[in-house]
Amino acid sequence: MKFDEIKIYHVAMPLIQPWITSYGSDYEIHSILTNVKSSEYSAWSETCALELPTYSYESASSIFHNISEVFGPLIIGKKFESSEDLNNELSIYKGNPFAKAGLDIAWWNLKSEISNIPLHVLLGGSRDTVSAGADFGIEKDIDTLLEKINISVENGAPRIKLKVKKGWDFDVIDAVKSSFPKSIFHIDCNGGYFLEDLNFFKSIDKYQLAFIEQPLSFDDLLDHSKLAKSISTPLCLDESINSVERARQAIELNACKYINIKPGRVGGLTNAIEINKLAENAGIPVWVGGMLESALGASTCIALATLNNFTYPGDLFPSERFYKDDLCKPENKFDSPYIFKPLNKMPVPDEVLLKKYTIKSEIL
Ligand SMILES: [Mg+2]
Numbered sequence: 001m002k003f004d005e006i007k008i009y010h011v012a013m014p015l016i017q018p019w020i021t022s023y024g025s026d027y028e029i030h031s032i033l034t035n036v037k038s039s040e041y042s043a044w045s046e047t048c049a050l051e052l053p054t055y056s057y058e059s060a061s062s063i064f065h066n067i068s069e070v071f072g073p074l075i076i077g078k079k080f081e082s083s084e085d086l087n088n089e090l091s092i093y094k095g096n097p098f099a100k101a102g103l104d105i106a107w108w109n110l111k112s113e114i115s116n117i118p119l120h121v122l123l124g125g126s127r128d129t130v131s132a133g134a135d136f137g138i139e140k141d142i143d144t145l146l147e148k149i150n151i152s153v154e155n156g157a158p159r160i161k162l163k164v165k166k167g168w169d170f171d172v173i174d175a176v177k178s179s180f181p182k183s184i185f186h187i188d189c190n191g192g193y194f195l196e197d198l199n200f201f202k203s204i205d206k207y208q209l210a211f212i213e214q215p216l217s218f219d220d221l222l223d224h225s226k227l228a229k230s231i232s233t234p235l236c237l238d239e240s241i242n243s244v245e246r247a248r249q250a251i252e253l254n255a256c257k258y259i260n261i262k263p264g265r266v267g268g269l270t271n272a273i274e275i276n277k278l279a280e281n282a283g284i285p286v287w288v289g290g291m292l293e294s295a296l297g298a299s300t301c302i303a304l305a306t307l308n309n310f311t312y313p314g315d316l317f318p319s320e321r322f323y324k325d326d327l328c329k330p331e332n333k334f335d336s337p338y339i340f341k342p343l344n345k346m347p348v349p350d351e352v353l354l355k356k357y358t359i360k361s362e363i364l
Pocket residue numbers: 188190213214238239260289
């Protein structure tokens with residue numbers, strides 16, 4: 001299978017309301033869409049590391065640059081019978097997993113298109129449906145947050161995730177746990193804390209959260225393994241797991257009891273499958289995370305979450321949660337509340353919206 005043509009689009013998709021986390025506020029989601037062609041076949045991918053390097057060291061601009069100027073020119077016109085071959089070719093370039101994911105995911109979607117096999121089947125998925133949780137960013141006050149959580153709980157959300165940051169943490173957790181004592185909660189710190197905050201983490205052990213997601217720095221494993229030994233609440237790593245090797249090291253260090261797998265952050269679907277295997281062998285459940293992608297990126301995550309060891313409900317949202325008019329169609333919808341079905345064909349960009357939201361594009 002070879003890429004005869006690669007088109008790269010940097011798009012900015014306006015959110016219905018800003019998404020606020022410990023690292024800042026996003027008003028629009030900057031994503032990189034890649035369209036690859038092989039003879040008469042065409043497929044798309046989406047990889048999304050936000051506008052600025054706030055979630056990881058990559059940004060939409062660095063991904064656009066790397067695919068259009070570095071990785072794309074290396075692979076165009078060459079044959080790659082497996083996605084491992086493609087990843088090996090790209091491995092001379094260090095890091096930049098979100099950029100590499102743009103090409104790896106395009107390879108998988110092209111394979112799906114040519115073989116006429118749905119992506120989730122190609123990936124080895126065993127599930128017909130995928131469970132999603134409810135997520136809450138930092139709100140203007142606790143009452144507003146509680147009202148929003150109440151709607152999700154009434155609609156049957158299987159678990160609730162709360163974004164926390166310093167100053168929006170203990171009181172918030174205390175309020176939601178006393179208002180919704182039977183619901184499953186976890187918190188996501190997005191790397192906003194340090195080992196010196198041990199007393200805070202000890203103070204929330206009593207709430208028996210499902211886990212604490214990425215409490216410490218985005219690139220740390222060692223301090224996470226120390227924190228894990230000092231508290232009873234399990235840890236989940238997100239930002240820190242950006243390659244298969246990092247996952248292996250985290251498991252060896254006992255730095256986590258759960259892993260969040262975002263296909264973009266780990267370099268694509270090929271690495272996501274490998275990390276899932278390592279985790280499963282170590283008895284570590286995984287779950288899929290998203291980056292507020294369009295329906296295309298979200299559907300890729302849903303396909304991945306059909307694999308066996310993805311047992312904790314994912315960060316997966318219907319299009320209407322964030323977008324008035326999703327760039328990719330068909331829009332992402334619940335099959336029933338908090339349940340998605342994997343698609344047989346991936347969504348593709350709407351031509352009018354693609355033109356409207358594109359900041360820059362390049363053709364190889
Ligand atoms: Mg996270």
